[in-house]
Amino acid sequence: MSRTAGVVIVGGGVTGTSLAFHLVSRGVRDVLLLERTALAAGGTGRSVGIIRQLYPTRETSQMVKRSLAVFQRFADAVGGDAGFVACGALIGVAPAMRSKLLATVAAQRAVGIRAEVLDPADAARIEPRLDASALGAVLWEPESGYGDPAAVATRYADAARRLGARIEQGVEVSAVLTAGERVVGVATARGERIEAPVVVNATGLWARGLARTAGVELPIVVGRHPVFVVERDAAFGRPHVVYLDLAGGAYVRPETGNLTLTGSLTDDETRHPMDPERLGAAVSLDEAAPVLARTSRALPALAQARYRGGWAGAFDITPDWMPILDEAPVRGLWIAAGMSGHGFKLAPAVGEHLAALLTGAAPPVDPAPFRLGRFATPAAAGTFVASYLR
Ligand SMILES: Cc1cc2nc3c(=O)[nH]c(=O)nc-3n(C[C@H](O)[C@H](O)[C@H](O)COP(=O)(O)OP(=O)(O)OC[C@H]3O[C@@H](n4cnc5c(N)ncnc54)[C@H](O)[C@@H]3O)c2cc1C
Structure with missing residues (x-):
């Protein structure tokens, strides 16, 4: 069995669906997205969905600003509800990081990001329940918040379909097919061959394995990042803002039903490799306890919250x-x-960026920092927290 497509996108998370939408929006015809299980079944469906803007590089700052603008008017830009809640985000840093924060935020202002560096005592103006006494500074991003990743992927897919993209779920790509140094299509696990001159690997945690079928080695490791859920007690009052405590090493973001999602910002996920098939596996209270202790130091009123469970995520x-x-x-x-x-x-800016590159247009953001070739010279090992401040 054989058929054809102009572009095959492999993977139906936020990346693949955003790209499908942006390609068809640019007039690209014959876009086919293949998802092995269901839309948002991968990292997207396990995400915490925080939208913060602090990034150490100009290009990523530009991307997050472009994305935020889409989340803010998602119904008009894409259609439907992204679940975006602009509750604002606070980011606490240790005294030693204060000057770095000031320099980074000054650079970010140049690309139009709205953020204010507060003295720790002034953070109470935004979130009176925060214990900022050990911090050197607190960043306030009034426009940040969180969204619903599965809804965003679904809405992008709906919009892409409306504009003519084909989206097929339950179709696993078993190999990327090549002839010489060119891609010629994909093979599926059900024995189908789909001829296509362009194939996009948007398979997230599975990307390294799929790239290998075409002889391409990607420097990607899958690192475990567990998420824990607690239920705030009635005395806690109104939901807290998104808070990322870079000094204490934990984050919290509110969820409906008086729930709070929380996780660690101190563990180096690269040291905890995980089989992607374990995504969503159960976690234990023992594992949650040190993280909950850190969130309770940051927001002492959370010490009364009840542990409700969690899941194994991965990056x-x-x-x-x-x-x-x-x-x-x-x-x-x-x-x-x-x-x-x-x-x-x-995701909104990534889809926009790639759609420009695939159609030979100038991308809105300098593509150099996102090139695969940057790893030809070994990079100094980073950390998740270094992706906020370097
Ligand atoms: C616990 C956790 C918390 C996070 N928190 C945040 C956050 O707060 N803010 C933020 O911005 N980001 C966060 N992220 C990251 C973000 O959610 C992910 O980077 C993003 O959702 C990845 O989307 P994706 O489309 O690239 O990959 P995925 O969502 O993993 O999609 C890849 C898809 O490809 C499919 N697939 C795989 N192999 C094949 C194949 N051979 N054939 C067909 N289909 C295939 C999979 O089934 C999957 O649906 C978090 C992630 C996790 C796991």
């Missing part, structure tokens, strides 16, 4: 914790992976 991590958005050495094979824990908030 597709590159050596510098920034995405790969580039054509592989095999012509026609594009990589949209290695999102390194940023893929939700960047």
Whole structure:
């Protein structure tokens, strides 16, 4: 059995669906997205969905700003509800990081990001329940917040379909097919061959394995990042803002039903490799306890919250914790992976960026920092927190 497509996108998370939407929006015809299980079944469906803007590089700052603008008017730009809640985000840093924060935020203002560095005592103005006594500064991003990653992927897919893209779920790509140094299509696990001059690998945690079928080696490790859920007690009052405590090493973001999602910002996920098939596996209270202790130090009123469970998430991590958005050495094979824990908030800009590159247009953001070739010279090993401040 054989059929054809102009572009095959492999993977139906926020990356693949955003790209499908942006390609058809640019008039590209014959776009086919293949998802092996269901839309948002991968990292997207396990994401915490925080949209914060603090990034250490100009290009990623530009991307997150472009993405935020889409989340703010998602119904008009894409259609439907992204679940975006602009509750604002606070980011606390240790005294030693204060000057770095000031310099980074000054550079970010140049690209139009709205953020204010507060003295720790002034953070109470935003979130009176915060214990900022050990901090050196607190960043306030009034426009940040969180969204619903599965809804965003679904809405992008709906919009792409309306504009003519074909989206097929339950179709696993078993190999990228090549002839010489060119891509010629994909083979599926059900024995089908789909001829296509352009294939995009947007398979997130599975991207390294799929790239290997075309002889392409991606510097991506899959690192475990568990998420824990607690229920705030009635005395807690109104929901807290998104808070990322870079000094204490934990984050919290509110969820409906008086729930709070929380996780660690101190563990180096690259040291906890995980089989992607374990995504969503159960976690234990023992594992949660040290993280909950840190969130309770940051927001003491959370000490009364009840543990409700959690899940094993994972990030597709590159050596510098920034995405790969580039054509592989095999012509026609594009990589949209290695999102390194940023893929939700960047998804609108990532889709826009890749659609420009694939159609030979100038991308809105300098593509150099996202090229695969940047790893030809070994990068100094980064950390997740270094993707906020360097
Ligand atoms: C616990 C956790 C918390 C996070 N928190 C945040 C956050 O707060 N803010 C933020 O911006 N980002 C966050 N992220 C990161 C972000 O959610 C991800 O980077 C993003 O969702 C990845 O989307 P994706 O489309 O690239 O990959 P995925 O969502 O993993 O999609 C890849 C898809 O490819 C499919 N697939 C795989 N192999 C094949 C194949 N051979 N054939 C067909 N289909 C295939 C999979 O089934 C999957 O649906 C978090 C991630 C996790 C796991």
